[in-house]
Amino acid sequence: MDLNKSGSVEETIFTNKVNGIRAAYNVADRKIIVSHIGELDQDKVNTISTLVETQMEYLGVSKSAIKKIFNIVIETLQNICIHGEKDNNGYQLTYFIIGKHLNEFTIFSGNIVNTTVAEKLNKRLNSIKSLSDSDLKKQYMDVLSNGELSSKGGAGLGFLTIALKSNNNLDFDFEILNKEYSLFSLQSKVLG
Amino acid sequence: MNRLEIAASNNTPHIILDGDSKSIVIEGKSFPEDSKEFYRPVIEWMDAFKATNPSELEVFFNLFYLSSSSIISVKQFLMKVVELGNSGAKTTVIWAYDEDDDDIKKTGEDYQKLTKLNFEYKINE
Numbered sequence: 001m002d003l004n005k006s007g008s009v010e011e012t013i014f015t016n017k018v019n020g021i022r023a024a025y026n027v028a029d030r031k032i033i034v035s036h037i038g039e040l041d042q043d044k045v046n047t048i049s050t051l052v053e054t055q056m057e058y059l060g061v062s063k064s065a066i067k068k069i070f071n072i073v074i075e076t077l078q079n080i081c082i083h084g085e086k087d088n089n090g091y092q093l094t095y096f097i098i099g100k101h102l103n104e105f106t107i108f109s110g111n112i113v114n115t116t117v118a119e120k121l122n123k124r125l126n127s128i129k130s131l132s133d134s135d136l137k138k139q140y141m142d143v144l145s146n147g148e149l150s151s152k153g154g155a156g157l158g159f160l161t162i163a164l165k166s167n168n169n170l171d172f173d174f175e176i177l178n179k180e181y182s183l184f185s186l187q188s189k190v191l192g
Numbered sequence: 193m194n195r196l197e198i199a200a201s202n203n204t205p206h207i208i209l210d211g212d213s214k215s216i217v218i219e220g221k222s223f224p225e226d227s228k229e230f231y232r233p234v235i236e237w238m239d240a241f242k243a244t245n246p247s248e249l250e251v252f253f254n255l256f257y258l259s260s261s262s263i264i265s266v267k268q269f270l271m272k273v274v275e276l277g278n279s280g281a282k283t284t285v286i287w288a289y290d291e292d293d294d295d296i297k298k299t300g301e302d303y304q305k306l307t308k309l310n311f312e313y314k315i316n317e
Contacts, residue, residue: 042203042224042225045203045223045225046202046203049223050202063292063293064292064293064294064295067257067293067295068295070257071257071295074223074257074259075259075260078223078225078259078261081225141302141305141306144263144264144267144302144306145267145306147264147267148264148268157260157261157263157264158260158261160260161260
């Protein structure tokens with residue numbers, strides 16, 4: 001798979017997805033305030049998170065909303081760094097976009113996952129989405145009391161954190177790229 | 193007993209572990225790429241400190257952001273504080289936070305609930 005190759009099936013599906021999000025924000029009252037397409041590493045995570053903070057402060061968003069958004073941004077970006085699949089050339093195709101509609105901020109992200117991971121994620125996120133606020137907090141405390149970091153550094157708290165900070169206002173989908181891989185897209189909303 | 197100081201970076205906190213004054217300070221933001229690796233020296237220091245049979249330990253936290261993997265690592269550190277308490281040392285955790293920062297306050301309360309350690313809350317001036 002060559003994700004960096006313009007015109008490949010995989011690259012076309014990815015580009016259509018990103019263009020779709022951009023188009024949805026290319027109207028009155030809506031604006032894209034942060035956008036990053038391409039590879040991610042910890043340095044980029046630091047840069048993007050600082051940029052998000054600065055932009056939010058500039059827009060006059062409340063401190064508690066900035067904190068929620070910052071939490072989601074870090075969890076999302078670090079998830080991608082740890083779990084995002086790379087192509088044959090070691091290239092990692094990802095997107096990260098924050099859109100603003102009035103006082104609602106939507107954090108969009110996408111990365112490539114293999115079919116096995118896609119199935120696990122689908123199950124895990126559907127189960128999180130079905131939880132009430134109190135069950136979310138309960139599961140968070142369960143993972144906190146029993147959780148250990150995996151060899152990849154995942155804790156099992158990442159998606160729970162995103163769900164808690166967005167009041168479980170999250171959505172996701174998988175688009176099949178080829179036999180082995182899918183594009184995993186996640187979005188969550190926070191009111192500023 | 194050794195003193196270990198870790199300087200803050202863009203995504204990791206400033207940490208001072210001081211065996212002489214029997215105190216630990218952890219302040220700043222924490223979202224390292226590999227949280228387990230980042231907190232490993234802190235956990236190891238705690239084991240070495242425990243071996244000196246200390247009478248007390250005061251831990252001062254003033255964090256304004258913790259990623260989910262950092263939250264697990266700090267819990268593992270706090271479990272070492274619990275071990276120390278179980279072996280007879282008097283332990284205190286001071287949890288400082290900004291007045292309007294409910295998130296960090298709640299994280300402290302979660303830790304207190306989980307560890308049953310003696311937590312004192314302090315609002316930053």
